Amino acid sequence: MSGKKRQRPASAGSHHQANKKQQAKPTSVLSKTFDLWKILPNITQHEAVVQLPIGKKIKHSQVFIKITPKQRLELPIFLADLKRALELDNVSLHETFIELTAFTLLEGCVAITAILNYLRNVLIKPSNDIKYWEIDSTSLLRGSILVHKSVKVEQSDTVSDLLFRKAVKPKPFKCQLASVISIPQFKEVYLEADSLSDWMVGLLNSLANCRFRPIRGSVTDLLEKNITLDRQRLMSSMSELPFLKELFDPALLAMKNKHLIDADHKNLEAFMTELQEHNNRELTVTSKSSTDSKAKHGAAVSSTNLRSKAGTTASRYKAGNSVPNKINERRIQKNPAARVPQYPAVSAQDINRSCLAIIKASISKVAEKSSFQIIKSYVKxxxxxxxxxxxxxxxxxxxxxxxxxxxxxQTVHESTTWFQQLPIDSKIDPSPSSTRVLSVGGVGGKCKLALQMVLALLETGRL
Structure with a gap:
């Protein structure tokens, strides 16, 4: 018995396989993205949402999202695509905030989710790399919205609950009012969730529980004024702090940067000298070439004069010598083909057919580009x-x-490059005086729509 090997128990194999599964498990927890549109049908069928009137407009609804100056520069194209996707016209971009009004539960939930996700990504990624409708599973979904102080908001946890209640299992979605009010006459609602599904379900229920009331006066003007005042107070208080002046020693900073500044001055002076020498060299070469061309032109004129004199001194019986003089004079004259081109007479139907072909070619060219790219197109x-x-x-x-x-x-020349790049099969070339050029610039998708409307207008005579 002692010389024999002990056999492994039958359970050891299964235990070893379990370890393999445990080792392979973390690979499935890697970061992945969720498409907002694909997860939406499951959210609407959730037991906590199925009884909500998600398609009904919320009366007097008005929600605001604060933005920074940097975020505002990146928002116009995104909001244009958001309006097109949701068919929602009540999204407005202001200097310091985004405004959503008169929305349904579903529209408000999707719009707030997409806007907060874009505002978070625009600070860490280039705008071209952001996918509007994809949300990272590892990102903590959170953000704040502003509502007027008259709006009744139902919180998931109040301050007293957080302070005096015993620790319990945390809720998957948080909706809390900020205890410190930074914007007067407005409530700041903080939202947070661990997953996209919890966020969507919680946000739908929170919006359904909000009670909006009619307000006299313009709420947007009031919010714009209060946010601007809050930023001015913040900047003035920061500038008055004494430690800002003590952060660095100006004398020490100047001493450390002096050699760098001197090196920059030397490099700039060397560059200026090199640039001047290069320009002087070009001027010298140009003057030499112009002198040579003048000398050649003078020699050509003198030889022509000699030929003409030789022809005039011949005898009147040798009339054949006068013919080459006339031929030479014709050769010296300017090329008649260099005059203004003569356009053939074109009928109104042919002109209209040519313009329609140009518009269709422009639509095809715009469709090849991205719908979010800024495009400037031209049609006749x-x-x-x-x-x-x-x-x-x-x-x-x-x-x-x-x-x-x-x-x-004065400006029609800027369309020449665009028309040269269009693959037009039409052989009709109408005179520029019989057509006009229309410039259409904007986001790719909207630019295509504008061209299609112009095409329909010319084909049918109405929109």
Whole structure:
């Protein structure tokens, strides 16, 4: 018995397999992203949400989200896409905050979630790398919204509960009012959750429990004034702090930076000297080439004069010598092909057909680019349709939020490059005097919509 090997128990194999599973388990906990649109159907079927009127507009609803100056620069394109995706026109961008009004439970929940997620990412990522509707599973979903002081907000945990109640299992979603009010006449509501599903369910229930009331006067003007005043007070209080002046010694700082400043001055002087020498060299070469060209031109003129004199001194019986003189004179004259090109007569139907082909080609070119990219495109329309385009221009601009301008003779040249890049098969080349050029600039998706509206206007005569 002592010489034999002990066999491993049958349970040892299963225990070893369990260890393998435990080792492989952390790989499944890696960071992954959730698509807001894909998780939304499951949220609406949740037992805590199924009884809520998620499609009904909340009466007198008005919610605000504070933003910084840096965030405001990145928001216009995102908000334009948010409005298009939710078909929600009641989202407004102000200098210091975003305003949501007259929304349903579902619209408010999705809009607040997307905006807070974008504001968090815009501080740590370039705007081009942010995917609006994807939320990282490892990120802690949290943020604050502002409502007027008249709004009744139901909190998940009050201050007294947090201070005097015994520790219990934390709730998956927190909705608390800030105990310190930084913006007068407004309530700051803090929201937090551990997962996206808990966040969506909790936010839907919190918005459903809020009681909005009608308010006299403009709430947006009041909030703008109070936020601006709060920022001014913060800046003035920071500038009055005495320790800011004690953070560095100006004399020590100047001594350490002196050699760097001197080196920059020397580099700038050397660059200026090199640039001046390069410019002087180019001027010398240019003057030499102009002198040589003048000398060659003088020699050519003198040889022409000699030939003409030789032809005039010949005998009147040798009339053949006068013919080359006329040929030479014709050669010296300017090229008649360099004159203004003559455009063939084109009918109104052909002009309209050519303009429609240009608009369709411009739509195809804009569609190839990103819907969030800023694009400036150009199209042509018959001059006879100028009044039709002019009457509907403001309507198209209000629907698409695009910058649309009818170019004049001084600015029409900027469209040449765009038209040269269009793959147009039409062989009709109407005269520039028979057409006008329309410039359409804006976000790619809206720019495409504006071009489609112009195409429909020219084809049918109405929008």
């Amino acid at each position: 329309f018959p001059k006879s349709q100028l009044d039709l385009i002019h009457d509907n221009l403001e309507h198209i601009k209000s629907k698409t939020n695009c910058n649309m301008v009818i170019l004049n003779l």
